[in-house]
Each structure stands twice: as C-alpha cells, then as structure tokens.
Amino acid sequence: MPKRGYHHGNLRQALVEAALVLIEQKGPNGWTLSEAAKNAGVTPAAVYRHFEGREDLIAEGARQGHEIFADLMTFAFNEGKPSALAAFEATGRAYLAFARKYPGHYMAMFESGLSANETHELAAAAAKSREVLERAAEALSEHIPPEKRPPPSMFSAHIWALSHGVVELFARGRPGGNAPFPPEDLLESGIGIYLRGLGLIAPDQ
Incomplete structure (x- = not known):
C-alpha cells in the first residue's frame, strides 16, 4: 500500500481503528506506532500530527x-x-x-x-x-x-x-x-x- 503521509482524509480515526485491530490481535501493549501507521497506510511521522505517542492513541x-x-x-x-x-x-x-x-x-x-x-x-x-x-x-x-x-x-x-x-x-x-x-x-x-x-x-x- 502506498504511503499517504498526512494527506489522509481522516487520518486520526484511521489510526484509532488500526490500533484497535492491533490491540485485539496482540493485546494493548504488543504493537508499535509504526505498525499502526503501516496499517493505516501512512508514514510513522504522520502519527505525531494527531497523537503524542502510543498511550495517547490507546x-x-x-x-x-x-x-x-x-x-x-x-x-x-x-x-x-x-x-x-x-x-x-x-x-x-x-x-x-x-x-x-x-x-x-x-x-x-x-x-x-x-x-x-x-x-x-x-x-x-x-x-x-x-x-x-x-x-x-x-x-x-x-x-x-x-x-x-x-x-x-x-x-x-x-x-x-x-x-x-x-x-x-x-x-x-x-x-x-x-x-x-x-x-x-x-x-x-x-x-x-x-x-x-x-x-x-x-x-x-
């Protein structure tokens, strides 16, 4: 999937939904921000435009x-x-x-x-x-x-x-x-x- 950077229609919610899937699959502490970004189709740097870190996303x-x-x-x-x-x-x-x-x-x-x-x-x-x-x-x-x-x-x-x-x-x-x-x-x-x-x-x- 190509990276869409911060030009994502609703990146904040896409990241939340990606994180929720990872939490269900791996537990609350078994995943990384990079994985959430990848599943949302954006670069890891784009996450920090909406969340301070993983705990903020959770x-x-x-x-x-x-x-x-x-x-x-x-x-x-x-x-x-x-x-x-x-x-x-x-x-x-x-x-x-x-x-x-x-x-x-x-x-x-x-x-x-x-x-x-x-x-x-x-x-x-x-x-x-x-x-x-x-x-x-x-x-x-x-x-x-x-x-x-x-x-x-x-x-x-x-x-x-x-x-x-x-x-x-x-x-x-x-x-x-x-x-x-x-x-x-x-x-x-x-x-x-x-x-x-x-x-x-x-x-x-």
Whole structure:
C-alpha cells in the first residue's frame, strides 16, 4: 500500500481503528506506532500530527469505547424497565455484549494499564458509563429507608467487578472459558445472590 503521509482524509480515526485491530490481535501493549501507521497506510511521522505517542492513541480508543459503552448501558437500562431489577440486570448483560462485540475497545479501556484519568476526555467518557450503573443502583434501592440504604456507588462498583470477572473468565475465550453455564446465566445468578444479601430484592425475586 502506498504511503499517504498526512494527506489522509481522516487520518486520526484511521489510526484509532488500526490500533484497535492491533490491540485485539496482540493485546494493548504488543504493537508499535509504526505498525499502526503501516496499517493505516501512512508514514510513522504522520502519527505525531494527531497523537503524542502510543498511550495517547490507546487513550483515544478507550475514550471512544466508553462512549459506545455508555450508550449501550443507557439503552439497556431504559429497555429493562419497568422493573428496577430487570433494568439493573440488563446493564450487566450489556457489559457482556460490549466485551464480545468491541474487544479492541474493551481491552483499551480495561486492560491497557492506562488510568481513566489519562486525559480529560477519557475521564468524562468513563464517568458516563459509571453513572448509568449508579442510576440503576439508585432505582433498585429506592424502597429502602435512606439510613439503611447502601451507597449506590458501592454496590454498583461490586456489580461492575462481578461483570468484569465473568467477562474475563468465561466470555472472551480466556482460561475457564468452558464454564458449565452461559456467562449471562452466571452473571444473572451472581447479581441475584449479591442483591439478596444486601436486602435489595426479596428472596423469591
């Protein structure tokens, strides 16, 4: 493929997409800027017209991933109504679906070692997806008196961790992937056990 230098129609996005493919294939830290430039059809020098370096490029891929993720989580939360429990469980299933459909974004977001505060834009996008899960948590605990209500940020973070664990172990071809149950069932039952333990849902829900 001939080099197109910086005369590329949308070089910035082409580089992001090239990086996401490399991340999916080689992991967040197994590729170089030169490889991304080559796959985008430009010279390595052209990369620096848009990104300070590889971490900056990964951070942009992560930012875009969080934007997609937040949209999926919002859709799942709204579709899960009228039941607060159904809405909460729907956000967990959306986590699994996102990891499967957007593996490059997912790895840039959660496996690259970059802080969510790497850039202001990334921090803002990451906050959007967290806020959706916290809204679901707040709706689920509305029936509990305020003085007995667990902080939504706490138990939404626990559910996030549970979702992440199911994704890593059973939904992405990693060790332990041959689970006796579908990942969605594992996550739903885990959420149910956890929420019953907190008294957020009745034993028969």
